[in-house]
Amino acid sequence: MAMKTLSAKNAAALDKDLMSIGAFSIDQLMELAGLSVSQAGSHFIHPLACFHPKLHLLRPPYFISVFRIHPPSRGRRILVACGPGNNGGDGLVAARHLWHYGYKPTIYYPKQSKNDLYQRLTMQLKNLSVPFTEDFPKAIKEADHIIDAIFGFSFSGEVREPFPAVITSLQETHLPVTSVDAPSSWNIEDGPPPSGPGASFMPGALVSLTAPKPLVKFFKGRHFVGGRFVSPDIAQKYDLDLPEYEGIDQVVEVGSDEQKL
């Protein structure tokens, strides 16, 4: 049985439904989406796991589902690359939560929106003295981990400036990269572009928000699903198999095992 996915068109329709019949504001949804990303991005592993090397095999109900493979003690510096739209907004929210978890985020956000919400999310980071940089090559040298929040499910067509070089860097870096909703530059239905920036981009982790998109069939890496706010009615309307979150987690690792979704 193939993993059920949500097309780009249906992802946009579902978002509209959440904000109309679902009665959510975009502030709420982005807060919860960014929180999901931060929980995956921090890769929380329960400290008891160090006592038992196979403890991570004891999944539900014996283990929480988000692992801290990069605890702050092993590298706090997280570079968050934000695009101009909602994907970038999710990245801004995630960066704020990561700061509160003890990480040291730096934000690359070259195309800042004039939209009120994004301006406020930016100010919330500035109030925490989180640095913003315009020099991606320098920033990547000073990072331990990267969050790719450049393009999400509404991306199509060509990667515009200044992002081609950024995507090439993400493709070439040896640092761990966590992508939000989609590896940036990938087509939502068809996966990696046939050539150019991103053609061989394969992030180590992907956080699908609300539900996986068709591109996941081209993704090889750790796969999380976040966005614990979908009602059964909406799940049914879009024929989604929502994952089973653990306890109070806002994100769940679904891996490549199709049965898990």
Add this chain to the structure above:
Amino acid sequence: MAMKTLSAKNAAALDKDLMSIGAFSIDQLMELAGLSVSQAGSHFIHPLACFHPKLHLLRPPYFISVFRIHPPSRGRRILVACGPGNNGGDGLVAARHLWHYGYKPTIYYPKQSKNDLYQRLTMQLKNLSVPFTEDFPKAIKEADHIIDAIFGFSFSGEVREPFPAVITSLQETHLPVTSVDAPSSWNIEDGPPPSGPGASFMPGALVSLTAPKPLVKFFKGRHFVGGRFVSPDIAQKYDLDLPEYEGIDQVVEVGSDEQKL
């Protein structure tokens, strides 16, 4: 050294600061406040604890800070009593998250606000088929746990109808009660009222949002602090000692040990 607290006046000023210089929207703040309450309300205990009776003594960094003393398997029915203002809004958000955690919330919300945000929070619960009741005595008989989100830091003066009987019920029940920010009917500075409803009300747990209020010195029970969004600047302005949250938790138990804050 006494626990640092935030007066009712300063709590109101801090809230204003969060939404002006802090650049937060009320939607964001209420979402995070309600999430904190839900994490305390679900009393998350790591399932491994069942293997070792003293595991809960292995606190930081060996244990997560919110205990599930009432896991869903031991009673999923949570009655959430919501007042007419922001405290009630926090309760509505908490109820939604608790539903997603697998609990069965029922909402008592007799004075529903016409404010757009509260109407949307209500609709979000109705979309999950969460029942609303107007019969508190009946609802309390069918509950395993109660969240008291009736009055918060802006409460003063007398308890108005229909809440006196509700507060008397909360005072008399043997069910566990978790209060949001303040045991309802308590004066924010002076604690329990000298007589009338609430004079001997002592909930089992209290979740102080942003920072404890002066009433905590009259409180005997499990004390949590939530609201992981305060910047160092604001903490300094209001002379707060923010608690040290664990990992990705949105809430932390501070107990009665003054050194912990």
